[in-house]
Amino acid sequence: MKPKIIITREVFDDVIDYLKQYCEVDDNQADAPYTADALAAKLADRDGVMCALTDRIDAALIARCPQLKAVANIAVGYNNIDVPACSARGIKVTNTPGVLDDSTADLAFALMLSTARRITEVESYIRNSEWTGWRLKQWLGVDVHHATLGIIGMGRIGQAIARRARGFDMKVIYHNRKRVAPEIEQRVNASYASMDDLLAQADFIILQMPYSPETHHLIDAKALAKMKPTAILINSTRGGVVDDKALVAALKNGVIRAAGLDVFEGEPKLDPGFLELKNVVLVPHIGSSTEATRRAMAMTAAKNLVAALTGQKPPNWVNP
Ligand code: GLV
Numbered sequence: 001m002k003p004k005i006i007i008t009r010e011v012f013d014d015v016i017d018y019l020k021q022y023c024e025v026d027d028n029q030a031d032a033p034y035t036a037d038a039l040a041a042k043l044a045d046r047d048g049v050m051c052a053l054t055d056r057i058d059a060a061l062i063a064r065c066p067q068l069k070a071v072a073n074i075a076v077g078y079n080n081i082d083v084p085a086c087s088a089r090g091i092k093v094t095n096t097p098g099v100l101d102d103s104t105a106d107l108a109f110a111l112m113l114s115t116a117r118r119i120t121e122v123e124s125y126i127r128n129s130e131w132t133g134w135r136l137k138q139w140l141g142v143d144v145h146h147a148t149l150g151i152i153g154m155g156r157i158g159q160a161i162a163r164r165a166r167g168f169d170m171k172v173i174y175h176n177r178k179r180v181a182p183e184i185e186q187r188v189n190a191s192y193a194s195m196d197d198l199l200a201q202a203d204f205i206i207l208q209m210p211y212s213p214e215t216h217h218l219i220d221a222k223a224l225a226k227m228k229p230t231a232i233l234i235n236s237t238r239g240g241v242v243d244d245k246a247l248v249a250a251l252k253n254g255v256i257r258a259a260g261l262d263v264f265e266g267e268p269k270l271d272p273g274f275l276e277l278k279n280v281v282l283v284p285h286i287g288s289s290t291e292a293t294r295r296a297m298a299m300t301a302a303k304n305l306v307a308a309l310t311g312q313k314p315p316n317w318v319n320p
Helices: 013-022 036-043 059-063 083-088 101-116 119-127 156-167 182-188 195-201 221-226 244-252 272-276 291-309
Strands: 004-007 024-026 048-051 070-073 092-094 148-152 171-175 190-192 204-207 232-235 258-261 280-282
Touching: 004 013, 013 024, 013 291, 036 059, 048 291, 059 083, 070 291, 083 092, 092 291, 101 119, 101 156, 101 204, 101 232, 101 258, 101 280, 101 291, 148 156, 148 195, 156 171, 156 182, 171 195, 182 190, 195 221, 221 244, 244 258, 244 272, 272 280
Parallel strands: 004 024, 004 048, 048 070, 070 092, 148 171, 148 204, 171 190, 204 232, 232 258, 258 280
Antiparallel strands: none
16 A cells, blocks of 8 residues: 655645655645644644645644654755654654755855845836936945855855855855864865854855754844944845844844845744845745756655655655
């Protein structure tokens, strides 16, 4: 008998076709997110779930799903899943590392360039038909090239960002829970800095560490005050690593120059203060959102799920 699974959100058709070869599939191509109760009801007699970062797979849900054996997240981050609770029940958890590094690094760079050169501000200016002619001191931005980039979180995506920075002749410093191997530092041309040194020295700061209780509000009012008043902050990792209220205040009061944000605390809601500010570029959690990458992520999750439910070792097993 084939294992029974659900897919919680819309995915590409070929991913469903692949899964149907191995599993009995209940999909959600209508893409209406399930409430916690609906998800529990759907999962009550299911062996596996392919889910997204919009689904909370917590201890309460797991307790209501006695059959559940595998949770395949279509994301590299898995802070939406209570991994210890899954492990306690022997439920395999998987994620999708690797396939989204370059797309996410591209988006971090896009945010850095957009904030530095005020792209969204000037675009509105043109669309509002306010442009009457060229002026020497018009819309002055700041240079990305030759600036100092501080990357917090030197995992795969952090390294992909550092590689890009080389093409812009940037000086790259990084902070990570654990200093990375010297070969990696050399390869990506980045030097280790303490958190305080990074905050004080960087012209651009990109956040790329995973979200966890330890990184909750890592960037708070105190950390923002340690940055240069000309600093630009990019959050391309997870809402919650930044205290968004403190960031709104810092942007308003000139504590830092600007911010580029792909993620927000409590998204899709965001602090209304952001909408009143011109020195912030806002995008809706699209870090990995290119067609090729989202396809690769969904197929990676599918392969993880099939492996987990057919007695093989899933390639991206988070809790072996
Ligand atoms: C996206 O945010 C991911 O974690 O893959």
